[in-house]
Amino acid sequence: MLFVDASTLILxxxxxxxxxxxxxxxxxxxxxxxxxxxxTRKNTFDALLITQxxxxxxxxxxxxxxxxxxxxxxxxxxxxxxxxxxxVLCMENKGKAVATDDYNAMKACSVLNIExxxxxGILEQLYKNKKLKKYQALLKLEALAQYGRFSDEILDDFRxxxxx
Numbered sequence: 001m002l003f004v005d006a007s008t009l010i011l012x013x014x015x016x017x018x019x020x021x022x023x024x025x026x027x028x029x030x031x032x033x034x035x036x037x038x039x040t041r042k043n044t045f046d047a048l049l050i051t052q053x054x055x056x057x058x059x060x061x062x063x064x065x066x067x068x069x070x071x072x073x074x075x076x077x078x079x080x081x082x083x084x085x086x087x088v089l090c091m092e093n094k095g096k097a098v099a100t101d102d103y104n105a106m107k108a109c110s111v112l113n114i115e116x117x118x119x120x121g122i123l124e125q126l127y128k129n130k131k132l133k134k135y136q137a138l139l140k141l142e143a144l145a146q147y148g149r150f151s152d153e154i155l156d157d158f159r160x161x162x163x164x
Contacts (some may be wrong), residue, residue: 013046015143032085
């Protein structure tokens, strides 16, 4: 399974990459109960899309069993509950990877030897696997820039990778 945190899930929905991500993922997608609550609490397009994909069973919702480990992960890596639950779920379920755009979650994954994938990684995979044409990938990159909190340096680096 590929465990997805709220930031990446919401960005995928806002940029209209969620369905392609679900369709092309080699692993089924799963989220924690906290991520579900974070991602679906508003009455917005992205929240409604995520709710629909959950009800269609295209995204599984799981509960982290080791609550003390969730708290420890939050404390040790200075992260929010959703990111910590996502990481603990991945470990509990021997998941393939975590999809996150949270810097502290990425650091935690590195320390814990968990593979991670970012929104840019998802976009890059879709482009390399010819699910998106170059102009579509560039449009999605602009949408990520609009909705996400990414530095110009990160955006420029990714734009150059798409130009190759």
